[in-house]
Amino acid sequence: FSQNPYDLWLQYDKIEEQNVLNSYKNTISNVFLDLNSPTGTVIEEEIKKSFKGLLDIEPKFDAKTPNLIITTLDKLDPSIKQKLPEISKINDEGYLIQHIPEKKNSKIIISAKTEKGLLYGVFNFIKQIQLRNDLSEIAIYDSPKIQKRLLNHWDNLDRSVERGYAGFSIWDWYLLPELIKQEYIDYARANASIGINGTVLTNVNSNALVLSPRYIQKLKALADVFRPYGIQVYLTARFSAPIETDDLETADPLNADVRQWWKNKAKEIYAEIPDFGGFLVKANSEGQPGPNNYGRSHVDGANMLAEAVAPYDGIIMWRAFVYSEEKPEDRAKQAYSEFKPFDGKFKDNVLVQVKNGAIDFQPREPFHPLFGAMPNTPLMMEFQITQEYLGGMSHLVFLPQLFEEVLEEDTYTQGKGSTVAKIIDGQLSTKKLTGMAGVANIGTAKNWTGHPFGQANWYGFGRLAWDPETSAETIAKDWLKMTFTNNSNFVDPMTKLLLESREAVVNYMTPLGLHHIMAAGHHQGPGPWVKDMPRPDWTSVYYHKADANGIGFDRTSSGSNALAQYAPEIQKKYSDPATTPDKYLLWFHHLPWDYKMKSGETLWYEIAAHYQKGVEQVEDMQKTWQKMQEYVNPQVFEKTNMLLNIQLKEAKQWRNACLLYFQQFSNMDFPDFIPEMT
Numbered sequence: 082f083s084q085n086p087y088d089l090w091l092q093y094d095k096i097e098e099q100n101v102l103n104s105y106k107n108t109i110s111n112v113f114l115d116l117n118s119p120t121g122t123v124i125e126e127e128i129k130k131s132f133k134g135l136l137d138i139e140p141k142f143d144a145k146t147p148n149l150i151i152t153t154l155d156k157l158d159p160s161i162k163q164k165l166p167e168i169s170k171i172n173d174e175g176y177l178i179q180h181i182p183e184k185k186n187s188k189i190i191i192s193a194k195t196e197k198g199l200l201y202g203v204f205n206f207i208k209q210i211q212l213r214n215d216l217s218e219i220a221i222y223d224s225p226k227i228q229k230r231l232l233n234h235w236d237n238l239d240r241s242v243e244r245g246y247a248g249f250s251i252w253d254w255y256l257l258p259e260l261i262k263q264e265y266i267d268y269a270r271a272n273a274s275i276g277i278n279g280t281v282l283t284n285v286n287s288n289a290l291v292l293s294p295r296y297i298q299k300l301k302a303l304a305d306v307f308r309p310y311g312i313q314v315y316l317t318a319r320f321s322a323p324i325e326t327d328d329l330e331t332a333d334p335l336n337a338d339v340r341q342w343w344k345n346k347a348k349e350i351y352a353e354i355p356d357f358g359g360f361l362v363k364a365n366s367e368g369q370p371g372p373n374n375y376g377r378s379h380v381d382g383a384n385m386l387a388e389a390v391a392p393y394d395g396i397i398m399w400r401a402f403v404y405s406e407e408k409p410e411d412r413a414k415q416a417y418s419e420f421k422p423f424d425g426k427f428k429d430n431v432l433v434q435v436k437n438g439a440i441d442f443q444p445r446e447p448f449h450p451l452f453g454a455m456p457n458t459p460l461m462m463e464f465q466i467t468q469e470y471l472g473g474m475s476h477l478v479f480l481p482q483l484f485e486e487v488l489e490e491d492t493y494t495q496g497k498g499s500t501v502a503k504i505i506d507g508q509l510s511t512k513k514l515t516g517m518a519g520v521a522n523i524g525t526a527k528n529w530t531g532h533p534f535g536q537a538n539w540y541g542f543g544r545l546a547w548d549p550e551t552s553a554e555t556i557a558k559d560w561l562k563m564t565f566t567n568n569s570n571f572v573d574p575m576t577k578l579l580l581e582s583r584e585a586v587v588n589y590m591t592p593l594g595l596h597h598i599m600a601a602g603h604h605q606g607p608g609p610w611v612k613d614m615p616r617p618d619w620t621s622v623y624y625h626k627a628d629a630n631g632i633g634f635d636r637t638s639s640g641s642n643a644l645a646q647y648a649p650e651i652q653k654k655y656s657d658p659a660t661t662p663d664k665y666l667l668w669f670h671h672l673p674w675d676y677k678m679k680s681g682e683t684l685w686y687e688i689a690a691h692y693q694k695g696v697e698q699v700e701d702m703q704k705t706w707q708k709m710q711e712y713v714n715p716q717v718f719e720k721t722n723m724l725l726n727i728q729l730k731e732a733k734q735w736r737n738a739c740l741l742y743f744q745q746f747s748n749m750d751f752p753d754f755i756p757e758m759t
């Protein structure tokens with residue numbers, strides 16, 4: 082095996098099936114490529130590399146009758162253009178791959194309006210070969226549905242990574258700008274291959290130092306590496322930077338000197354990096370400074386920064402992750418309460434970045450009620466790829482399943498079918514700026530993500546940012562084939578494993594709508610007993626509310642009424658436990674332990690059954706994996722094996738800890754299927 086984990090899903094191992102190999106060789110070995118630019122060089126290198134690997138040939142670039150033509154649309158012969166039926170459908174980042182049959186000289190055209198589009202097209206073309214797809218009738222017309230497809234690195238300047246489980250930050254600030262690590266190039270290439278077009282390099286809990294001239298030089302070096310791959314760099318902006326890095330006495334967004342300071346800062350950055358993307362801001366959240374410190378609003382803060390970057394087409398991503406310990410209101414309600422009144426008040430280059438759920442990247446949460454509630458504001462989705470609450474470094478969890486579930490949810494805000502995906506991609510918004518962010522799971526680990534299957538979550542995020550309606554199953558299959566092998570004896574059972582892995586983690590951590598019952602601080606492992614914390618909304622008891630009467634958070638009108646933040650259709654359905662989907666039951670209701678579930682069993686029984694099922698699902702994952710040895714690089718096989726052992730141990734810990742803890746309140750016996758706990 083080669084299957085070098087460093088190469089991620091871009092495995093170009095030689096095709097073994099002779100007939101398949103020959104057919105590709107005959108169809109595409111004479112390449113026409115006429116791009117004279119850094120992106121053109123990247124494309125040429127990728128073609129060479131993939132042909133050498135997959136087909137074991139050097140492509141011919143000077144043949145008289147090429148059978149693979151790679152060029153931008155403006156350079157295509159009108160006679161060829163006529164044969165491209167859906168050419169008008171592609172946008173500036175889109176591309177087409179079209180087979181044109183001819184008696185003597187059939188050919189495949191890869192074309193796009195821009196070279197960036199062409200790069201995406203080339204990666205998809207190579208993917209077709211990795212997937213062993215037939216090229217003889219290929220006709221792909223594809224464009225991203227979302228404009229800003231960004232990774233968010235929670236990387237600190239000292240190279241620690243907040244909630245990172247894959248080593249240190251890959252940004253070697255100390256040695257930049259002089260030292261350009263190969264990893265920077267490979268990182269850009271991997272991201273380009275899945276359509277990611279931007280990266281926020283620094284933590285949302287930000288350090289103002291990164292805005293200083295010395296760091297701007299370092300940033301410029303990275304931007305120069307990423308540019309040919311179509312990737313823009315962004316930074317997090319610390320709101321108090323004018324005070325911390327300069328001698329201003331205030332950071333009040335309405336103060337003229339402060340406004341000028343940010344304008345000057347933008348000018349300084351753009352002078353070095355003309356395509357700098359803009360700023361991501363966490364303000365007045367978890368102790369971060371912000372406009373509220375000066376009696377100003379989020380709109381004042383965001384618009385001030387927006388004004389500073391607007392002349393350069395920069396954007397501001399202003400996070401809606403706010404909740405205050407001073408407010409007695411249910412934490413799940415606070416972002417909506419605070420942001421909804423601002424709808425339509427932000428400048429055009431501001432996106433409000435909203436986490437997928439109203440609490441915090443739980444194994445399962447209902448979609449955030451802000452989606453659909455601010456039709457006149459571009460809302461950017463924030464997913465977390467790193468597994469802060471989902472087993473960190475050791476659990477195999479295929480997150481595209483979670484992402485898909487959120488994106489498919491119907492908000493009903495503009496009638497039936499108003500899915501979160503349609504809000505994110507701008508279809509249901511009056512504003513056309515669109516974006517999706519994923520908190521990266523990347524570090525200095527030799528395989529980038531630590532857990533070998535963490536790669537699938539990076540890959541899957543990219544696919545969904547490109548098209549939020551892509552199915553998790555397609556993503557799973559493509560990733561497995563591109564990373565390991567096309568053999569269906571591997572792909573089929575492993576697809577099943579991936580697609581079940583997310584439900585497994587929900588079952589053994591937080592079934593039936595339970596949430597935020599992890600250990601304090603690091604959020605790894607169970608901690609339903611956590612109650613003494615600096616803030617009540619950082620405890621577990623705040624969320625599960627278990628007592629002798631029952632368990633769960635009443636968010637209906639008899640409780641916090643967070644439910645009122647959703648559309649009437651959802652309110653109606655979820656206000657009654659009998660019609661609330663089991664998966665959200667204890668998110669919205671506080672129910673007695675002997676509450677009769679849809680299954681006919683008691684709530685207590687179902688809680689126990691779900692914890693037990695989660696453990697058994699991990700056992701099943703182990704059994705499946707055991708059968709995969711012959712298809713997988715031995716190191717990856719062993720590592721995954723050992724990680725699954727840890728996952729099983731921890732799943733049992735979760736089951737035992739939660740059931741023993743909750744039993745104090747339920748005072749009910751465990752069902753027979755729960756093994757004796759010691």
Ligand code: GCU
Nearest residue numbers: 243244285286363402441469
């Ligand atoms: C969570 C996480 C923090 C992070 C925060 C955020 O609370 O635990 O580490 O800073 O989210 O998204 O801002």
